[in-house]
Amino acid sequence: MSDSSYTDGTAAVSAISAADPIRERIAQAVSDVRSTTPLAQSFTNFVTINLVANAQLAAGGTAAMSFLPDDIVDTAKIAGSTYINVGTLLPFYKDALADIAPKLQYLGKPWVLDPVAAGIGKTRTAILQSFKTAPPTVIRGNASEIIALDAMWELGANDGAEGETTRPAGVEAVDEVEAAVDAAKRLARYLAQHAAGGKGAVAVSGASDLVTDGETVYRLPGGSAMMTKITGAGCSLGGVTATYLAVAEPLTASIAASLLYNRASEIAERESNGPGSFQVAFLDALWNVTAEQVAQSEILIG
Amino acid sequence: MSDSSYTDGTAAVSAISAADPIRERIAQAVSDVRSTTPLAQSFTNFVTINLVANAQLAAGGTAAMSFLPDDIVDTAKIAGSTYINVGTLLPFYKDALADIAPKLQYLGKPWVLDPVAAGIGKTRTAILQSFKTAPPTVIRGNASEIIALDAMWELGANDGAEGETTRPAGVEAVDEVEAAVDAAKRLARYLAQHAAGGKGAVAVSGASDLVTDGETVYRLPGGSAMMTKITGAGCSLGGVTATYLAVAEPLTASIAASLLYNRASEIAERESNGPGSFQVAFLDALWNVTAEQVAQSEILIG
Amino acid sequence: MSDSSYTDGTAAVSAISAADPIRERIAQAVSDVRSTTPLAQSFTNFVTINLVANAQLAAGGTAAMSFLPDDIVDTAKIAGSTYINVGTLLPFYKDALADIAPKLQYLGKPWVLDPVAAGIGKTRTAILQSFKTAPPTVIRGNASEIIALDAMWELGANDGAEGETTRPAGVEAVDEVEAAVDAAKRLARYLAQHAAGGKGAVAVSGASDLVTDGETVYRLPGGSAMMTKITGAGCSLGGVTATYLAVAEPLTASIAASLLYNRASEIAERESNGPGSFQVAFLDALWNVTAEQVAQSEILIG
Numbered sequence: 001m002s003d004s005s006y007t008d009g010t011a012a013v014s015a016i017s018a019a020d021p022i023r024e025r026i027a028q029a030v031s032d033v034r035s036t037t038p039l040a041q042s043f044t045n046f047v048t049i050n051l052v053a054n055a056q057l058a059a060g061g062t063a064a065m066s067f068l069p070d071d072i073v074d075t076a077k078i079a080g081s082t083y084i085n086v087g088t089l090l091p092f093y094k095d096a097l098a099d100i101a102p103k104l105q106y107l108g109k110p111w112v113l114d115p116v117a118a119g120i121g122k123t124r125t126a127i128l129q130s131f132k133t134a135p136p137t138v139i140r141g142n143a144s145e146i147i148a149l150d151a152m153w154e155l156g157a158n159d160g161a162e163g164e165t166t167r168p169a170g171v172e173a174v175d176e177v178e179a180a181v182d183a184a185k186r187l188a189r190y191l192a193q194h195a196a197g198g199k200g201a202v203a204v205s206g207a208s209d210l211v212t213d214g215e216t217v218y219r220l221p222g223g224s225a226m227m228t229k230i231t232g233a234g235c236s237l238g239g240v241t242a243t244y245l246a247v248a249e250p251l252t253a254s255i256a257a258s259l260l261y262n263r264a265s266e267i268a269e270r271e272s273n274g275p276g277s278f279q280v281a282f283l284d285a286l287w288n289v290t291a292e293q294v295a296q297s298e299i300l301i302g
Numbered sequence: 303m304s305d306s307s308y309t310d311g312t313a314a315v316s317a318i319s320a321a322d323p324i325r326e327r328i329a330q331a332v333s334d335v336r337s338t339t340p341l342a343q344s345f346t347n348f349v350t351i352n353l354v355a356n357a358q359l360a361a362g363g364t365a366a367m368s369f370l371p372d373d374i375v376d377t378a379k380i381a382g383s384t385y386i387n388v389g390t391l392l393p394f395y396k397d398a399l400a401d402i403a404p405k406l407q408y409l410g411k412p413w414v415l416d417p418v419a420a421g422i423g424k425t426r427t428a429i430l431q432s433f434k435t436a437p438p439t440v441i442r443g444n445a446s447e448i449i450a451l452d453a454m455w456e457l458g459a460n461d462g463a464e465g466e467t468t469r470p471a472g473v474e475a476v477d478e479v480e481a482a483v484d485a486a487k488r489l490a491r492y493l494a495q496h497a498a499g500g501k502g503a504v505a506v507s508g509a510s511d512l513v514t515d516g517e518t519v520y521r522l523p524g525g526s527a528m529m530t531k532i533t534g535a536g537c538s539l540g541g542v543t544a545t546y547l548a549v550a551e552p553l554t555a556s557i558a559a560s561l562l563y564n565r566a567s568e569i570a571e572r573e574s575n576g577p578g579s580f581q582v583a584f585l586d587a588l589w590n591v592t593a594e595q596v597a598q599s600e601i602l603i604g
Numbered sequence: 605m606s607d608s609s610y611t612d613g614t615a616a617v618s619a620i621s622a623a624d625p626i627r628e629r630i631a632q633a634v635s636d637v638r639s640t641t642p643l644a645q646s647f648t649n650f651v652t653i654n655l656v657a658n659a660q661l662a663a664g665g666t667a668a669m670s671f672l673p674d675d676i677v678d679t680a681k682i683a684g685s686t687y688i689n690v691g692t693l694l695p696f697y698k699d700a701l702a703d704i705a706p707k708l709q710y711l712g713k714p715w716v717l718d719p720v721a722a723g724i725g726k727t728r729t730a731i732l733q734s735f736k737t738a739p740p741t742v743i744r745g746n747a748s749e750i751i752a753l754d755a756m757w758e759l760g761a762n763d764g765a766e767g768e769t770t771r772p773a774g775v776e777a778v779d780e781v782e783a784a785v786d787a788a789k790r791l792a793r794y795l796a797q798h799a800a801g802g803k804g805a806v807a808v809s810g811a812s813d814l815v816t817d818g819e820t821v822y823r824l825p826g827g828s829a830m831m832t833k834i835t836g837a838g839c840s841l842g843g844v845t846a847t848y849l850a851v852a853e854p855l856t857a858s859i860a861a862s863l864l865y866n867r868a869s870e871i872a873e874r875e876s877n878g879p880g881s882f883q884v885a886f887l888d889a890l891w892n893v894t895a896e897q898v899a900q901s902e903i904l905i906g
Contacts, residue, residue: 068694231355276586286879422679
């Protein structure tokens with residue numbers, strides 16, 4: 001892959017070189033997970049909890065799922081990272097999550113938030129708003145969720161240079177992921193400012209995934225449209241991001257997880273005949289893709 | 303397939319013709335789901351929630367799972383239909399479901415009920431009884447569940463022409479599905495009387511599925527006995543019925559879903575070597591079966 | 605397989621003969637499940653609840669999952685056995701499980717406990733401690749869980765002949781399963797003393813599974829390391845043990861389930877290409893392995 005640059009209508013974009021140092025960090029993260037089998041714990045929804053755990057295992061990590069504050073805190077102490085996904089809410093989550101997030105912050109443990117369905121339901125909104133004071137290290141969502149969370153946290157209003165409304169008019173007419181660029185950058189800067197390690201990242205999933213640390217925006221082309229035909233592709237990507245976050249800093253962890261997913265889903269699409277065999281082949285590919293294949297993926301910047 | 307008629311011991315039954323207008327409506331429902339990817343939301347049990355979502359996606363729809371009234375109502379407004387399955391109860395469900403059903407009724411949104419394990423547990427009985435005043439549009443269950451729900455709602459007593467006891471003596475000696483015919487018809491008429499659109503349907507799963515709108519009884523032969531060797535065949539059929547209900551009226555939605563399941567399970571049985579590969583092949587077949595294959599299935603009437 | 609004996613560093617071990625009467629009991633249990641499809645009900649975690657049910661079905665049984673005391677008790681009356689797994693706790697479980705265990709005891713129904721993550725979280729500890737007064741018939745866990753439960757129940761202190769500390773110094777340096785032998789024996793004796801039928805068993809999962817009735821220790825070599833790369837291998841083994849417990853006494857049920865898992869996982873490893881296809885092949889193999897293959901497995905004693 002050679003350096004190149006072009007304009008995609010919203011920004012000048014160039015491909016990073018095969019020798020870019022970030023590739024070494026990505027390869028290291030993929031390898032480190034496989035050699036050290038780090039524990040990432042999850043508080044996640046009931047629909048896809050099984051796939052989250054199996055994807056973490058297939059990527060090389062280990063998994064533990066918990067819902068009670070005393071379980072989460074005990075496990076957080078021995079885990080490298082935690083993943084919180086607000087997909088299927090139960091009544092006690094509101095108090096439990098308001099208790100858990102500050103404890104993770106106090107422990108200085110990195111965690112990934114998946115703000116599933118942000119904007120739907122007043123309980124979910126209350127939970128997501130509460131995270132502003134004890135924020136995660138990484139956020140992964142689709143464009144609408146990232147835009148909604150940025151609006152809930154009112155980050156746009158305090159961000160002079162990019163003080164536009166959080167959701168541009170006519171969003172449906174443009175690429176969904178591109179519509180979330182500014183929200184993603186604002187959120188990532190906010191996470192970095194509040195992180196124990198001073199670093200944060202936001203990943204936006206879509207036809208072409210986007211990851212940012214608040215300064216640089218990385219676009220990760222490829223993947224398979226079949227990922228939208230199985231439930232939990234996004235949730236389990238959040239979980240695997242937590243697995244990588246147990247061994248790498250937020251930006252590297254987020255890019256590595258998205259690239260692993262893109263390469264594995266491409267392989268699975270070729271080897272399957274529908275969504276049933278696709279999911280099976282996808283888990284196999286998470287296990288079999290090499291660190292080299294992941295790290296030498298096409299990565300656009302700008 | 304030509305018209306034919308025979309007696310199966312309980313009723314005169316005849317096959318509908320290849321040109322019967324219902325086939326066009328069935329084919330349309332299957333195609334419309336694939337072209338419009340309608341959202342059906344589910345409140346369903348923890349055992350099979352993943353398969354429900356994956357089956358809805360494989361049929362061509364989209365899925366959202368919720369448990370809180372504020373989530374359900376917010377999502378119901380943007381969804382075409384809702385599915386409620388009372389399989390694995392938690393303590394808060396009793397109040398939550400008593401809140402949700404009237405709100406779906408108020409919104410005029412169609413919904414499918416799966417009365418899993420009707421008759422087991424006083425909490426479940428209380429929940430199922432509460433639905434009588436804000437009933438679903440479609441009910442799908444096995445024969446015992448349909449008979450139990452009909453008895454709970456005391457429909458037989460007020461139904462002069464068919465005022466027999468709800469469960470005939472010696473039910474074990476007859477075909478289970480046939481034992482539920484009268485209960486299914488009474489329930490379907492009750493649903494139709496209370497539905498915003500004036501239509502309702504009841505589907506009884508078994509060796510040969512039965513669907514009725516309260517007047518005509520459709521029997522849908524075929525399928526695979528392997529469906530009883532994976533968990534969630536019935537639950538996910540309820541979910542896919544909700545997916546079709548987002549684009550079609552109750553009777554068509556129920557028949558289309560059952561026929562899709564029968565054809566897909568037959569393909570899966572031929573292509574698999576046990577329940578693991580059967581489930582994978584079944585999801586692939588839901589994705590690959592054509593609308594024509596579904597609509598030209600054998601359908602018996604009478 | 606002929607009789608042989610050797611020393612593995614901790615105990616003299618010998619292989620039981622091909623004609624040992626336990627083999628007939630194991631074969632009978634495997635066949636009886638397939639011919640009588642017994643119902644085993646489960647109260648289990650959300651991560652692997654689907655695999656537990658599917659494994660029970662693939663082994664030949666039937667499954668029902670419940671969380672409320674009224675559901676559990678109603679279902680226990682018609683089920684052959686119950687399985688309780690404390691993996692993912694919710695707030696109401698503490699009271700619910702304190703209510704359920706004595707009711708199972710009162711009904712005289714056998715049940716299997718999987719003390720997942722014993723030692724993590726004060727809610728889990730309270731629940732597991734409460735089971736001492738209404739204990740299960742079988743316990744299945746990994747070595748750490750068995751050691752932790754034995755310590756919680758303070759069985760070592762009252763057991764003169766083996767009154768050593770429950771966890772030997774340097775446990776990491778020895779085989780994990782071997783470290784749990786004494787705890788497993790103490791627990792099994794305790795279960796037998798409190799069981800309606802006077803019999804109990806403890807199974808310790810690991811590289812080589814161990815099962816004991818409190819007197820004899822059976823070691824079951826083989827299986828596949830891929831079982832640690834899918835979530836729910838242990839949970840579903842607990843569920844299948846409950847399925848066998850519906851037709852056999854505790855020791856036979858525990859050995860039969862472990863042997864079925866070892867043979868099925870070996871087949872699945874040969875036929876798969878990663879954790880996705882491994883799980884599919886494993887469920888198929890649970891369905892296809894013969895009672896003869898299971899019963900003629902290598903079994904070490906001593």
